[in-house]
Amino acid sequence: xxxxxxxxxxxxxxxxxxxxxxxxxxxxxxxxxxxxxxxxxxxxxxxxxxxxxxxxxxxxxxxxxxxxxxxxxxxxxxxxxxxxxxxxxxxxxxxxxxxxxxxxxxxxxxxxxxxxxxxxxxxxxxxxxxxxxxxxxxxxxxxxxxxxxxxxxxxxxxxxxxxxxxxxxxxxxxxxxxxxxxxxxxxxxxxxxxxxxxxxxxxxxxxxxxxxxxxxxxxxxxxxxxxxxxxxxxxxxx
Amino acid sequence: xxxxxxxxxxxxxxxxxxxxxxxxxxxxxxxxxxxxxxxxxxxxxxxxxxxxxxxxxxxxxxxxxxxxxxxxxxxxxxxxxxxxxxxxxxxxxxxxxxxxxxxxxxxxxxxxxxxxxxxxxxxxxxxxxxxxxxxxxxxxxxxxxxxxxxxxxxxxxxxxxxxxxxxxxxxxxxxxxxxxxxx
Numbered sequence: 001x002x003x004x005x006x007x008x009x010x011x012x013x014x015x016x017x018x019x020x021x022x023x024x025x026x027x028x029x030x031x032x033x034x035x036x037x038x039x040x041x042x043x044x045x046x047x048x049x050x051x052x053x054x055x056x057x058x059x060x061x062x063x064x065x066x067x068x069x070x071x072x073x074x075x076x077x078x079x080x081x082x083x084x085x086x087x088x089x090x091x092x093x094x095x096x097x098x099x100x101x102x103x104x105x106x107x108x109x110x111x112x113x114x115x116x117x118x119x120x121x122x123x124x125x126x127x128x129x130x131x132x133x134x135x136x137x138x139x140x141x142x143x144x145x146x147x148x149x150x151x152x153x154x155x156x157x158x159x160x161x162x163x164x165x166x167x168x169x170x171x172x173x174x175x176x177x178x179x180x181x182x183x184x185x186x187x188x189x190x191x192x193x194x195x196x197x198x199x200x201x202x203x204x205x206x207x208x209x210x211x212x213x214x215x216x217x218x219x220x221x222x223x224x225x226x227x228x229x230x231x232x233x234x235x236x237x238x
Numbered sequence: 239x240x241x242x243x244x245x246x247x248x249x250x251x252x253x254x255x256x257x258x259x260x261x262x263x264x265x266x267x268x269x270x271x272x273x274x275x276x277x278x279x280x281x282x283x284x285x286x287x288x289x290x291x292x293x294x295x296x297x298x299x300x301x302x303x304x305x306x307x308x309x310x311x312x313x314x315x316x317x318x319x320x321x322x323x324x325x326x327x328x329x330x331x332x333x334x335x336x337x338x339x340x341x342x343x344x345x346x347x348x349x350x351x352x353x354x355x356x357x358x359x360x361x362x363x364x365x366x367x368x369x370x371x372x373x374x375x376x377x378x379x380x381x382x383x384x385x386x387x388x389x390x391x392x393x394x395x396x397x398x399x400x401x402x403x404x405x406x407x408x409x410x411x412x413x414x415x416x417x418x419x420x421x
Contacts (some may be wrong), residue, residue, distance in 0.1 A: 096337065097420035098327055098391035104421070113418045118411070119330050119387035123380050126332075126339040215421060224415040 003067040007031075007051070008074050012065075020060035020071060021049050030226040031073050032082050032111055034089075034200055035148035036061040038232055040157065043149045046089075048082050048111065083115040090120040092171075094127065094143035095201075101210055102202030104218025105238050108146055109201075110225035132177065134185035138196055139205040145175045146201055155195035163187045163195060175203070197236070213238065246276075247295040247406070250319060251283040254308040255335045255375060256301025258284070259392040260326040264298075266395035277406055294319045296405070302328040303376045304335050307369035316382040323405065324384045325398070327391040327420060329377060336375040343373055386411055390419045 004013045007020075007029050014023035019042060024031050034046040044062040051060045052072040060071070072078065089095075089108060097103045132140035147166060152175075155163040163184075167176040179186035189195065196204045215221070219234045228234055253261060261284060267274070282291040297319030303309050316322055327333035338346055351360040378384050388401045388411060397419070401411035 090331070094340075095420075096327070096331070096333065098334065099337070100421070109420055112420070113415065116412060116418070118389055118413070118418075119324070119379060119384075120377075121379070124331060124336075124377065126336065126374060128340045221416075 003065075005065055005067060005069040005071060007071045014065035018065050020051060020053075020063050020065050023065045024060065024073075025230040028229050029073075030229045031060050032079075032115065032226075033061060034107055034111060034146060035150065037150055037153075037198065038230060040150065040153045043153065046085070046146065046148060048085055050078065050081065052078060079115055083112075083117050084121075086112045086115055086117055087119075087121045089146050090117075091122045091124045092127070093125075093145060094129065100144065100202045101205050102144075104213075104215055104221050105235060106202060106220070107200035107225065107231060107235070108144075110220035110231070113220070114224050114226050129174075132184050134183040135189065135207075136185070137191045137207050138184060138189065139207055140177070140184050141203055141205060142175060144201045145203050147173055147175065148200060150198045150200065151175070151195040151204065154198045155189070155193065158194040159189075161188055161193065161195070163189045163193075200235075246279040248281045248292070249278045249283070249296045249298065250281040250291055250294045250315065251285070251298040252300070252311060252315065253284065254299060254301035254311060254329070254378075255304035256326060256328045256333075258300070260300035260329075260390075260398075261285070263390075263392035263395055264325075264398050267399045268395070270399055274402065291315065291318050296321045296323065298323045298325055299329055299378060300326050302332045302335055302378065303372060303381060305369040305371045309372070309381060310369075312378060312382055321385045321405070322378075322382065323386045323388060323401075324378045325388045326393060327389065330379075330387050330389055332375045332377050333391065336377075339374045343371055388413075391421055393419065 002013045004011045007024055010029060012023050012027045012029060021031050021033060021036055031049050033049040035043045036049055042061040044059045047059055049060040050057050053069055097109055103109060129142040149166055152164045152166060155161050163178050165176050165178055166173055168174055176182060177184050177187060219238060225231055280286045281294050282288045291314055297315040299315060303312060324330050328335060347362045351362045386405055388398060390397055397413050397417040400413060400417055404411040
């Protein structure tokens with residue numbers, strides 16, 4: 001029999017070397033997450049997947065599963081903290097869902113819905129983040145970036161182009177394009193790149209296609225993000 | 239024997255920097271308005287055209303704050319209403335009007351009244367009766383305490399109905415999947 005641990009009392013089997021969230025998602029147990037992606041090494045930055053293990057809180061995407069551990073995840077206290085983190089993400093960027101092409105296919109929005117976020121609560125930063133429309137096929141809208149680094153990881157580890165990076169520190173951290181000009185047009189990024197298709201929010205938008213699927217029939221209009229457990233596959237089809 | 243007459247809750251509504259879309263969506267509750275009117279009576283609202291705000295139990299505010307008059311009306315609502323509800327994207331995060339926040343007000347006025355195509359000798363309106371625009375559009379909760387929020391652009395009639403029922407029943411509104419929307 002394979003080794004197992006529990007999440008909220010439910011037994012979850014795991015293989016040696018699997019993180020808590022990997023084992024959980026494989027077993028159909030949803031843990032809220034934004035920067036985790038099954039195909040990439042963990043980044044551990046969004047902290048939404050934080051769980052409680054023997055009284056200590058830890059990001060489930062960077063913690064290895066161990067036999068017998070008792071993990072708490074879907075508790076009011078943890079969900080309150082996850083909602084607060086989500087609210088902070090909303091005020092730090094410019095997230096105007098009514099004018100965003102990704103609305104309904106956005107993990108940030110869907111996660112906020114699932115956590116019952118009725119307001120962003122904090123004062124909005126309204127940062128100035130000009131868009132990069134230089135590329136013929138891809139629009140980069142930095143306003144929505146949540147610094148998950150998935151495009152950075154995809155471009156470096158899958159596309160082999162290293163076209164993106166997170167620059168600056170603390171609250172000044174921001175996504176940059178690795179080109180002397182800083183413009184996407186001056187990279188070899190193409191529409192086929194994994195980096196272009198992995199964004200959980202609406203930073204990367206295809207220029208030649210818009211509102212293909214109408215609002216109301218999109219991935220998270222059909223089911224809440226928690227019902228997908230891992231929405232990556234559903235989003236990849238869009 | 240005296241019959242007990244249940245006192246109706248007084249409700250006021252207004253639209254600040256909004257488009258009245260949330261008010262239209264509110265009217266979309268259709269015949270349920272009759273059920274609602276068993277429980278509430280309107281004070282100041284565009285629906286009754288009452289201009290003066292009296293003491294109210296609930297104030298429902300659509301739209302964010304884009305000028306000094308918006309702030310004045312919001313503070314008046316906070317003073318007069320026991321509960322304040324922010325309804326719609328603009329009231330909650332500034333919404334569409336807040337898209338101007340990344341540009342300076344001077345630049346916007348210049349573009350709109352002076353340099354746009356088709357404008358000759360345009361003047362920036364400066365009548366003292368016009369409320370002064372704010373440097374940035376702000377959501378309501380950044381200026382006064384807001385008790386409850388109903389997100390959406392606009393929230394659907396069903397979302398508004400559910401939220402109002404929750405609030406009238408005395409608890410915080412909870413909108414499940416399908417009702418909670420930011421778009």
